Amino acid sequence: MLINTLAKMVLWILIGFAAGAIPFSLLVGHLALRTDIRSYGDGNPGATNVLRAGSKLWAFVAAFLDMLKGGLPVGLAYITLGMRGFEIVPIALAPVLGHLYSPFLKGKGGKGVAVTGGIWIGLTYGIATAIGTAVMALGYAVQSNAGWAVTAGLLSMGGYLLICKPEPPLLAAWLGNLLLVLGRHRRDLQRPPEWRRRGDKA
Numbered sequence: 001m002l003i004n005t006l007a008k009m010v011l012w013i014l015i016g017f018a019a020g021a022i023p024f025s026l027l028v029g030h031l032a033l034r035t036d037i038r039s040y041g042d043g044n045p046g047a048t049n050v051l052r053a054g055s056k057l058w059a060f061v062a063a064f065l066d067m068l069k070g071g072l073p074v075g076l077a078y079i080t081l082g083m084r085g086f087e088i089v090p091i092a093l094a095p096v097l098g099h100l101y102s103p104f105l106k107g108k109g110g111k112g113v114a115v116t117g118g119i120w121i122g123l124t125y126g127i128a129t130a131i132g133t134a135v136m137a138l139g140y141a142v143q144s145n146a147g148w149a150v151t152a153g154l155l156s157m158g159g160y161l162l163i164c165k166p167e168p169p170l171l172a173a174w175l176g177n178l179l180l181v182l183g184r185h186r187r188d189l190q191r192p193p194e195w196r197r198r199g200d201k202a
Contacts, residue, residue, distance in 0.1 A: 009087040013094045016073040020098025020115055023105055024065035025050050032058045046110035048146075063114045067129075070095040070118025078123055085169060092119050092173040096180050111184040113150055116177055120157060123170060132157040143195045147188025154178050 026045040029037035037049040047066060051059035077083045077091050095115050102109035113136075120128040136153030140146065158174050161167075182189065 005087065008081075009083070009091065012073060012077045012081075012083070012091045016070075016077075016091055016094030017098040019069040019073050020095030021102040021104055021109070022069055022098075023102055023109070024069065025062040025110065026105070028058050028062040028065070029053060032061075044110055045105060045108075047114055066099070066110075066114035067118035067121065069099075070115035071121040072118075073122075074119045075122030084167075086172065088123075088169050089173045089176065092123060093176045093180065095119055096177060100180060100184060111150075112177075112181045116154070116181055119173075119177070123173065124160075124165065127164075128157045128160050131160050141196070143193040145188050145191060145194045147182075147185035147191075148193045150185055151182060151189065154181060 023045050025047045026037060029035055029050055033050070033053050033055060035053055037053050038045050040049045040052040042049070047059050047063035050062045073095060074088075074092050078088055083091065096112045096119065098109075099115045100109045100112050101107045117129045117133060120126075120132070132153040135156035136149050139149035139152035143149070154174075154177070158171075158178065161170055161174055
């Protein structure tokens, strides 16, 4: 029984990592916009730079695909297969790790924001993702440092879990997710929030 559980966990970790490693935003940039989105903005192969490359529509498509690659494997494992003990923690983190350290990009992946939204759709039926997205958007509306906006969004997700779903496996997954994503935003977090003045565009 234990061997079967471990084998199932390892299988879903590998599935989640492989899904997370697919650089959808980079592929969208190449196929739809005929450009390498890493030449824009901060050089990150993520949906934000698809937007900077000039397309709101394709940025939405890229973000959706990045969320899907996190939400689908995690949701299947958690909801459909009922893997709700601590085995869900590495399974939940696998898509984020795949995205951050994609072997298709020689380990130089994205920052993990959209794929994080996806895994919490799978773990909370989208509630934590909706809260985190709203707070992150508010954070970015009042100041322009993306790292602090992402931090606010992730902390609000943790607050929701503590109040409404204080399950140790979910809290452990959230903490690991927080550390991984903030690690990728460490340069932003070394600078203070950059408050917007009235009239500044978000």
